[in-house]
Amino acid sequence: MKRIVLLLTIPILLTMTHCAPKEKGIEGSPITQTQVEQTQNELLKEFGEGQKFRIERGVSQVANLWRQSDGSFEEFKTFCEERFVADEAELETLFNKLSFGFEVLSGNFLKISKDLMRPLHLDMGPVTPIDMMFGGFSASAHLSEDLYTSKIAFVTALNFPFYSLNEKTELGPSWTRQQWAYARMGDRFTSRVPAELQQNYSRISTDADAYIDDYNIYMANLRNEHGEQLFPEGMKLITHWGLRDELKSQYANTEGGLERQQMIYQVMQRIIDQSIPQKVISNDEYIWNPISNEVAKDDKTVDASAEPNTRYKHLLNLFKAIEDMDAFYPNMPSFIQRRFESTYEIPVDDVEKLFIDFVSSKQVREAGKLISERLGRPLQPFDIWYDGFKSRSSIPAEVLDNAVAKRFSSAEAYQNEIPNILTSLGWSKDKAKFFQSKIAVEGSRGAGHAWGAAMREDIALLRTRIGANGMDYKGFNIAMHEFGHTVEQTITLHDVDYYTLTGVPNTAFTEALAFIFQKRDLDVLGIKDNNPEKVHLQALDNLWQCYEIMGVSLVDINLWRWLYENPHATPAQLKEATISIAKDIWNKYYADVFGSTDEPILAVYSHMISNPLYLSAYPMGLLIDFQLEQHIAGKHFANEIQRIFEQGSIIPQLWMKGAVGSPLSIEPTLNAAEKAISVVKK
Ligand SMILES: [Zn+2]
Incomplete structure (x- = not known):
């Protein structure tokens, strides 16, 4: 399900500002405010007041990015005077040439990476150490710095002003497509973080990933109060995904499912509060009772010290590495702001309000009652993962498997089927053939992924797992994703009118x-699936998933606010704060639904530790998905998809208005759930 997104080395996530350096100069820049103004005045004299906005912003941008090694103040001033383009036609020529150059660079560097990783992603025999070395090789590692050294970055920053999210929101609706394309060019070079700080962050981030990736619980070693083993031999679950998925699967187990769920939740709480014995993490030598917290080996109780707040140490390290880079973003000095206004392009306050309105809604309360009735018991905290709204297909599994195996026996067969798939969804034959020529289907080693291109000469890769006997239905379902x-x-690469506008607003x-x-x-x-409840069950499933993940996102957001307010916190203090924030969100928006207070469960997510402020992307994706589905219903599918995605990467709220007529909204999800609650029987 993962889409590989190879970010260009140009730090497009990170944005700067139109604000000029202070007298002392901004972090790293030798150009002072007085020198900036002096340069701006020279350019104003030469090009006139009509260019005032572009001159002021462009010169400030270049000053912010300029380093000692780029030259003296005189060289800076001369550069600005010589490279500023005032004439509109000349500016358009410059824009086109920059677009061409960036497409050549980004497209080819991405193609190099994709090609070098072929032995890792495709089954080309055993992976050898040299395959790993090429796979980790980054041909574009120095691209960003090279673009500064060659002054290409400065020409771009001087002539294409950066607009803040506020400005894009205010001005964007009346911009032409060309103005949008120019604004996106202005997003390209907005910060210049020293390489050593970026490397430091990447090292610490890799450490945090490794910590989570290697955090497993041996479930067969768990015991309840009666010394009983509840989980099968060999079951090893990773925090928190594996634990959660096992918890979900136990809803189908009417014999002892609840006790197993309670035990898993007990394990989760010990991970959150770090009372988990260090000895039982990724270690199958010890027997552990997560309720009493006793650890035993060879039937003898052994001393077992708790994990020493390592979970929170990693998060703290990430915060510090990020904080070190803050000074290089003078107008967006907080990571919270950068993540929301730059990566997602929706302000954090707007996202938070959407989420709070949602988790406070009467619909989740009604759904909670319905779930309790369906389960025949009061809700437990872990019922945030209730998954009983999945609709069972009315078609036998082997009918589905057969239908798939016949048509999709190999990667070649899938490749040949692309036009048929697309025409069955409403695309014309010609257009479907065009897609076929731009997408290559390949059998992958792993579960599969989709890897797009960054230049029009390249193709998108559809990697999917195909067994010796062809695909089964489950594989086909993932391949469709x-x-x-x-x-x-x-x-978004071929049908969008400007290269700088290719893509989508964000990964959601x-x-x-x-x-x-x-x-x-x-x-x-x-195949027709005649399950009349299907659409309603989907609406309820969507509602409950949003309810869960929005709460987790609210904890994540508040945790980062706390970190900025307490930059010198110890891991123990961060742990206390995390638990207290999670309980606070629970007490405000969940306690009345679940009938219990002070539950820390919303703090269990692993993303919170290794992938800062990433969680909000999930619920945004769910809302977008739902709004698009509602809009497409009854319309020509292919035509609508083309029209909507040809908008390219304008800001999310404008994209949504263009797509479905309204901004990102919780109403369609809530309304559909309300209807479903009245239809779906217990
Ligand atoms: Zn995906």
Whole structure:
């Protein structure tokens, strides 16, 4: 399900500002405010007041990015005077040439990476150490710095002003497509973080990933109060995904499912509060009772000290590495701001308000009652993961497997089927053939992925797992998800009018299309599933998933606010704060639904530790998906998808208005759930 996004070395996530350096100069820049003004005045004299805005912003931008090694103040001033383009036609020529150059660089560097990783991603025999070395090789590692050294970055920053999210929101609706394309060019060079700080962050981030990736619980070693083993031999679950998925699967187990769920939740609480014995983490030598917290070996109780707040140490290290880089973003000095205003392009306050309105809604309260009735017991905290709203297909599994195996026996067969898949969804034959020529299907080693191109000469890769006997239905369902990604990647590269506007506003938007394709897998197979409750169950499932993940996101956001307020916190203090924030969010928006207070469960997510402020992307994706589905219903599918995604990477709220007529909203999800609650029986 993962879409590989190879970020260009140009730090597009990170943005700067139009604000000029202070007298002392901004971090790293030798150009003072007086010198900036002096340069701006020279240019104003030469090019006139009509260019005032572009001159002021462009010169400030270049000053912010300029370093001692780029030259003296005189060289800075001369550069600005010589490279500023005032004439509109000349500016358009410059824009086109920059677009061409960036497409050549980004496209080819991405192609190099994709090619070098082929032995890792495709089954080309055993992976050898040299395959790993080429796979980790980054040909574009110095691209960003080279673009400064060659002054290409400065020409771009001087002539294409950066607009803040506020400005894009205010001015964007009346911009022409060309003005949008120019604004996106202005987003390219907005900060210049020293390489050693970026490397430091990447090292600490790798450490945090490794900590989470290697955090497993041996479930067969767990014991309840009666010394009983509840989980099968060999079961090893990673925090928190593996634990959560096992907890979900126990809803189907009417014999002892609840006790197993309670035990898993007990384990989760010990991970959150770090009372978990260090000895039982990724170690199958010890027997552990997570309730009493006793550890034993060879039937003898042994001393077991708790994990020493390592979980929170990693988060703290990430915070410090990020904080070190803050000074290089003078107008967005907080990571919270950068993540939301730059990566997601929706202000954190707007996102938070959407989430709070949602988790406070009467619909989740009604759904909570319905779930309690369906379960025949009061809700438990871990019922935030209730998954009983999944609709069972009315078609036998082997009918589905057969339908898939016949048509999708190999990667070649899938490749040949692309036009048929797309025409069955409404694309014309010619257009479907065009997609076929731009997407290559390959059998992957892993579960599969979709990897788009960054230049029009390259193609998108659809990697999917195909067994010796062809695909089964489950594999086809996943392949449809990845196929949706490649269709998005192809539309937004080839059918968007400007290269700087290619792509989607943020990853939540490509995920939305991938899920929309995945849900149409039976249409493609020409099979009708007659489950009248299906649409309502989906609405309730969507509601409950949003309710869960929005709460987790609110904890994540508040945790980062706390970190900025307490930059010198110890791991122990951070742990206390995390638990107290999680309980606070629980008490405000969950306690009345679940009938219990002070539950820390919302703090269990691993993303919170290794992937700072990433969680909010999930619920945004769910809302987008739902709004798009509602809009498409009853319309020509292919035409609408083309029209919507041809908007390219304008800001999310404008994209949504263009797509469905309204900004990102919780109403469609809540309204559909309300209808579903009255229909779905217990
Ligand atoms: Zn995906």
